[in-house]
Every structure is written in C-alpha cells, then in structure tokens.
Amino acid sequence: MRIVFLGPPGAGKGTQAEIISKEKKLPHISSGNLLREAVETKSETGRKARDYIEKGLLVPDEIVVDIIKDRILRDDCKSGFILDGFPRTLSQAKVLDEMLKKLGNRLDLVFYFAVSEESVVLRLTGRRICSSCGANYHEKFVPSEKEGICDKCGGTLYQRADDKLETVQERIRVYHEQTEDLIEYYKKSGILKEVVSDVNIEIITKNISDSIESALKKKDLISDGVV
C-alpha cells in the first residue's frame, strides 16, 4: 500500500505513522525528519533547508522532492510506504504522481487528519522529542514517566525550535496557504479518507488501520478479477 498522511502541523501524522508503520510493516517516510537529519549532518541540503524550517516556511520543492525521490527508490519501499508530511504543495503532489506512474504504481490512500486549530497549538507547543532516539512525547497528553527523560532510552527530551508558539502560528498560516488545496486534489482522485483527529491516539489508529484493511481487501478482489 502506498499511503500519504496529510494534515496541518501537529495533527498527529508522525505519531500515527510510527504506529501504523510497525503494524502494517510499511516504511515510515517523514519529510520533516529527513530534512532535520540533513540539517544535523550539515549537508549541502541541510544548509539550504535550515533557515526555512526555523522560520516555519516550506523548504523549496526542488530540495524536498530530491530527498523523497531517493528515499522512495530504496528497496524497502517496493511494496509500499507511508509518506508523512509529503506532498505539501500541488506541484509536489504532481511530481509524486508522475514518479509513481513511471514505476507502474499509484497512491492507494490519502488520510486527511482533520483537527481543530486549538488542538494543533496545544499539541505542538507541548511536544517533546528525545534527543537520543527521537521518540515523541507530549507534556500533558503523552508524558514520559520521569519529566524530561525518555522512557525508552533515558535520553534527554527537548522542544523542537519550530514548536515555539510564534513559529507554530506561522506554520499553520503556511499550511492554509500552500497545503490545504491538496485535500480537494485527492478528493477528486477518489482516494481521500478523512480521519477525525481531535480524539485519542488509539481511536485514530483503529480508524486508519480499519480503512487500510478494507482497501487491501478491495485491492485483492480487484486483482483476483472478482470486481
């Protein structure tokens, strides 16, 4: 299955992608994580991307597209993937469609995480990340047992630079301006599924998981010539 998680910043895309990726054995490709890794390693791409990320702006398409193309062409993506945070502009969506077409594939499902702006702000400003293993926490909603310390590896938790309130507001503005149109784009292609995301993590996981299972069954019936 080739799946996209679409939605505003802080909607819970990364949290769900981690869980569903393990459950369905599909690689989780996060454009944000790939860009942050490039910034960490001070690569040429990272140097170009850094300023945009810190200001809450989108990194130019040509930079992001190259990173994603390289990742999708790796062997582990042959039978599918979960794209989290990509595409984020209409032109990225078209490049992705073209690329998959050349590989003889297409997207199967796009999950749109529908969530209130109030939840987004609360989730992002309270998010904490492990500096060692990257695990994701929230001060209030997903707290670690010991404040500031990762349950999984004992690493120190930190706040992402772009999770400060001012930058969060800018990211939300950018989302409305440049990404929201993708909802209509995928609705028209008939692969969009809306997931109500103002609810707890387990409920969202179940809804996504059930949708994937029924899409898989439908795909099997089509390939068996039943429908």
Ligand code: AP5
């Ligand atoms: P990126 O890292 O992709 O950030 P984002 O899309 O803004 O998404 P987030 O990671 O902030 O949120 P999320 O939806 O994954 O939420 P999460 O699960 O963590 O991008 C960062 C930057 O990189 C961009 O601003 C841009 O500069 C650049 N970039 C990336 N992709 C790009 C592209 N394609 N083109 C151009 N530039 C690009 O959850 C948030 C918090 O809420 C966590 O603390 C979590 O524990 C908690 N939580 C999750 N679910 C729930 C729930 N159901 N209830 C309560 N709390 C919850």
